[in-house]
Amino acid sequence: MLLRYWPQSTKIKFMSLRMGGALLSLLMITASIYFLAMRGLNLGVDFAGGTVMEIQQTETVTVETVRAAMPYTAEVNSAVGTDARAIIVVKFGAADPSKLGDEFTTLKPEAQAERAQQVTNDIVKETLMEKLGLTDEDFLRDDSVGPKVSGELFRSGILALVVALALMLAYIWFRFEWQFSVGAVAALAHDVIITLGLFSLLQLEFNLTTIAALLTIIGYSMNDTVVVFDRVREERRKYKKMPDRQVIDQSLNMTLSRTLLTSGTTLLALFAIFFLGGTVLRGMSFALIWGIFIGTYSSIFIASSIVLSLGMDLNKKPAEDVTGFQGVG
Amino acid sequence: MLQFPVWKICLILGIMLWGILMALPNVVNMSGTPAGVPKQGVNLGLDLQGGVYLMMEINPDEVVANRLEVFAIDVRNTLGNKDGKTLIGHLPTLDGRTLNINLTRPDAEGNFPMDEALARVRKLNGGVEGAIGGAKTYEIAAAGPAVIKVTVPATSEEALMKDALAKTMTIVRRRVDPEGVSEISITPQGNSRIILEAPGEPDATRLKSLLSRDGKMTFNLVESSPSAISAAEKGVVKPGYRLLTGPETGPLLVRNIPEVTGADIATASQGYDDGNRPQINFRLNGNGASKFYQTTRNNSGKLFAIVLDDTIMSAPRINEPIPGGSVRITGTFELEEAQDLAAIIEAGEMPAKVQFLDQRTVSATLGQDSIRAGVRASLIGLALVAFFMILAYGLMGIFAVGSLAANIILIVGALSGLGATLTLPGIAGIILTIGMAVDANVLVFERIREEQRAGRSPLTAVQAGYERALSTILDANITTFIAAAILYLLGSGPVKGFAVTLAIGIITSVFTAFVLTRWFTVIYLKGFKPKKFAL
Numbered sequence: 001m002l003l004r005y006w007p008q009s010t011k012i013k014f015m016s017l018r019m020g021g022a023l024l025s026l027l028m029i030t031a032s033i034y035f036l037a038m039r040g041l042n043l044g045v046d047f048a049g050g051t052v053m054e055i056q057q058t059e060t061v062t063v064e065t066v067r068a069a070m071p072y073t074a075e076v077n078s079a080v081g082t083d084a085r086a087i088i089v090v091k092f093g094a095a096d097p098s099k100l101g102d103e104f105t106t107l108k109p110e111a112q113a114e115r116a117q118q119v120t121n122d123i124v125k126e127t128l129m130e131k132l133g134l135t136d137e138d139f140l141r142d143d144s145v146g147p148k149v150s151g152e153l154f155r156s157g158i159l160a161l162v163v164a165l166a167l168m169l170a171y172i173w174f175r176f177e178w179q180f181s182v183g184a185v186a187a188l189a190h191d192v193i194i195t196l197g198l199f200s201l202l203q204l205e206f207n208l209t210t211i212a213a214l215l216t217i218i219g220y221s222m223n224d225t226v227v228v229f230d231r232v233r234e235e236r237r238k239y240k241k242m243p244d245r246q247v248i249d250q251s252l253n254m255t256l257s258r259t260l261l262t263s264g265t266t267l268l269a270l271f272a273i274f275f276l277g278g279t280v281l282r283g284m285s286f287a288l289i290w291g292i293f294i295g296t297y298s299s300i301f302i303a304s305s306i307v308l309s310l311g312m313d314l315n316k317k318p319a320e321d322v323t324g325f326q327g328v329g
Numbered sequence: 330m331l332q333f334p335v336w337k338i339c340l341i342l343g344i345m346l347w348g349i350l351m352a353l354p355n356v357v358n359m360s361g362t363p364a365g366v367p368k369q370g371v372n373l374g375l376d377l378q379g380g381v382y383l384m385m386e387i388n389p390d391e392v393v394a395n396r397l398e399v400f401a402i403d404v405r406n407t408l409g410n411k412d413g414k415t416l417i418g419h420l421p422t423l424d425g426r427t428l429n430i431n432l433t434r435p436d437a438e439g440n441f442p443m444d445e446a447l448a449r450v451r452k453l454n455g456g457v458e459g460a461i462g463g464a465k466t467y468e469i470a471a472a473g474p475a476v477i478k479v480t481v482p483a484t485s486e487e488a489l490m491k492d493a494l495a496k497t498m499t500i501v502r503r504r505v506d507p508e509g510v511s512e513i514s515i516t517p518q519g520n521s522r523i524i525l526e527a528p529g530e531p532d533a534t535r536l537k538s539l540l541s542r543d544g545k546m547t548f549n550l551v552e553s554s555p556s557a558i559s560a561a562e563k564g565v566v567k568p569g570y571r572l573l574t575g576p577e578t579g580p581l582l583v584r585n586i587p588e589v590t591g592a593d594i595a596t597a598s599q600g601y602d603d604g605n606r607p608q609i610n611f612r613l614n615g616n617g618a619s620k621f622y623q624t625t626r627n628n629s630g631k632l633f634a635i636v637l638d639d640t641i642m643s644a645p646r647i648n649e650p651i652p653g654g655s656v657r658i659t660g661t662f663e664l665e666e667a668q669d670l671a672a673i674i675e676a677g678e679m680p681a682k683v684q685f686l687d688q689r690t691v692s693a694t695l696g697q698d699s700i701r702a703g704v705r706a707s708l709i710g711l712a713l714v715a716f717f718m719i720l721a722y723g724l725m726g727i728f729a730v731g732s733l734a735a736n737i738i739l740i741v742g743a744l745s746g747l748g749a750t751l752t753l754p755g756i757a758g759i760i761l762t763i764g765m766a767v768d769a770n771v772l773v774f775e776r777i778r779e780e781q782r783a784g785r786s787p788l789t790a791v792q793a794g795y796e797r798a799l800s801t802i803l804d805a806n807i808t809t810f811i812a813a814a815i816l817y818l819l820g821s822g823p824v825k826g827f828a829v830t831l832a833i834g835i836i837t838s839v840f841t842a843f844v845l846t847r848w849f850t851v852i853y854l855k856g857f858k859p860k861k862f863a864l
Contacts, residue, residue: 137530160816220809226801227801278699
């Protein structure tokens with residue numbers, strides 16, 4: 001229609017670029033593993049335990065006054081919060097048990113470990129309220145997570161990722177063939193590792209919403225890969241004599257304008273969240289924006305090239321794809 | 330693919346009507362409409378309306394220990410003095426999760442009456458509630474010639490925990506919401522945890538202090554002879570007594586065995602004294618009132634301590650026998666403090682102390698900020714996507730945007746209709762759906778373009794385009810749906826909200842893209858019969 005700058009049919013030889021792609025991916029994966037091993041992830045309170053407070057910034061309540069009023073060591077920074085509100089972000093772990101009062105030190109060691117974070121949080125909040133004249137309303141957010149729960153959340157987050165990958169593998173195997181399923185899941189693992197590497201490199205906070213973002217990236221990347229695979233399967237059956245490499249290139253070119261359009265609209269929506277959705281969603285939308293790029297890249301250079309390397313044996317199965325779902329509409 | 334019989338059109342219109350009806354309360358006030366019309370909009374999560382989330386846990390060790398402590402008193406009563414035969418001299422001792430009963434009275438030959446003791450203790454052992462086959466609550470066995478060990482086996486521990494969790498939940502409810510009017514939700518998680526969600530602007534510190542007390546209330550007589558007090562202060566406490574203190578009274582020697590306990594209290598409430606200062610009133614039940622009357626009649630002139638969690642709240646002097654069972658505690662209470670104490674006293678004693686594992690507070694201000702930011706991001710995202718689609722596909726783009734608008738109505742309607750909770754990540758899920766929903770449209774439109782380029786007429790190109798794109802659309806959306814389902818099953822709180830909107834969004838976008846847009850297209854093609862389909 002109006003957008004006619006995109007050529008009607010492209011003839012990019014993606015598969016001849018695949019060695020370059022493989023090299024780039026290998027490089028990124030190596031770098032990611034290096035960063036994850038050397039710097040680790042900047043775990044948020046959800047997974048590391050601890051407290052994060054957001055306090056409304058005013059003339060008397062500033063980074064300096066909050067820092068001066070803090071009874072224990074804490075990270076105190078100013079930030080722009082949701083809806084452009086000026087806020088102060090305070091982060092701290094559990095204080096040394098000896099500083100938490102007589103009542104606390106009489107508790108059993110296990111009970112101390114479990115309660116320290118909450119007790120520290122209560123004391124900090126009370127102290128700040130007293131010294132700076134704050135009320136409950138001035139604390140915009142106050143999250144404090146004990147060590148037991150943070151450990152559980154981390155394990156269930158990792159479990160969710162692993163289960164998701166396994167189910168995708170099974171679904172693709174069921175709908176296509178094992179070569180496709182290997183290609184798709186390798187692409188997903190590639191996306192997850194490189195995203196984790198980026199979070200480690202930039203030391204972005206890794207929390208529950210990041211896990212949600214990772215799962216969505218998996219879903220999106222899978223979506224993209226399936227669209228390409230569907231076309232590959234169709235073309236493979238249509239042109240029985242054509243070499244695999246050519247079939248895959250042709251399919252990638254045929255789906256290219258769809259890939260770009262969908263990525264484009266999704267990115268537009270995501271940029272809206274990133275810039276306008278406030279601090280809470282910034283990490284999540286950043287991960288998703290990155291995921292769109294990496295997901296699109298991996299369906300071409302990882303998923304499809306693995307299928308090319310492993311070869312297809314679609315001729316063994318009778319054609320049964322489209323008819324399987326006929327009649328739904 | 331291009332046939333739309335009347336029933337199909339009715340179904341489409343019906344679904345859309347349902348979506349609009351369900352979504353409407355979010356936009357306009359529906360009070361005053363006839364019954365049957367939905368009036369409830371989307372439930373907002375705590376992160377959007379502000380509130381406190383608290384995760385609490387009761388410790389199994391403590392539950393078991395508390396039960397064994399109660400059992401110890403029964404054991405002492407049965408072994409201590411029955412039929413004139415005394416088998417033990419003091420209370421059994423608790424060691425972690427084991428109760429040790431030491432027999433202290435050997436017979437003439439130096440043998441301990443183990444069989445007799447075992448028989449008596451075993452008689453006290455009740456069955457586990459709800460257990461099949463008569464499993465017993467305690468495991469009672471001799472350990473050596475003079476020692477009996479009592480432990481709690483795993484099956485009975487499970488029942489004890491269940492019972493303790495249910496009791497704790499009731500007490501939590503009665504403490505935080507004595508009037509039973511607030512929207513606080515209290516739900517169990519697993520067999521040892523309770524999640525409390527209090528929307529609005531509650532005071533987290535006050536909630537925690539309300540819940541962290543045991544709530545063990547007793548009325549004890551006080552030993553006020555000066556010699557006993559001075560001896561106790563030197564560390565020699567009179568047997569059967571202990572030294573407790575309170576802000577109003579200072580240290581006092583209090584009898585170990587209470588005269589009246591929290592179980593005897595029928596109701597407690599906050600009231601005012603003659604000087605209009607807050608006080609706590611309570612009323613004892615029949616049994617408690619008669620015990621109270623007896624005690625006050627027999628101990629005229631003594632101090633009578635009212636003890637809560639080992640702190641003396643008040644210790645008035647008994648001047649005359651008090652009948653009727655009405656008691657009040659006066660002191661220098663703040664109004665809120667008196668209200669909270671009354672709620673704690675009335676709710677009763679916790680089976681075990683609760684520990685707070687996870688606490689999240691969001692102020693109502695931040696909640697409103699988040700809603701505003703979320704709505705703005707959605708509208709701008711929607712406008713951008715709509716502009717882009719029309720730019721790329723012209724008239725078909727307009728059809729797609731119409732479907733997209735219908736999609737959003739359906740998502741909001743489904744969220745309201747299912748009573749799902751909308752969280753901030755949930756809003757992100759909707760925006761993401763806006764972006765991804767057009768994917769199905771794009772897949773179809775690209776196919777139609779290809780078919781047209783291959784020389785087909787508009788009608789057959791549309792037909793073929795939809796047919797060929799179907800399996801791709803389903804495959805692609807089923808995989809995303811799997812990810813959403815896992816997020817829902819394994820995620821928590823706000824993340825669950827994200828999973829719900831994502832899952833609903835996938836279903837509604839397949840419906841709107843594949844059915845609604847197709848219907849629009851068919852109406853257009855049959856109405857205008859274009860020679861060439863502009864796409």
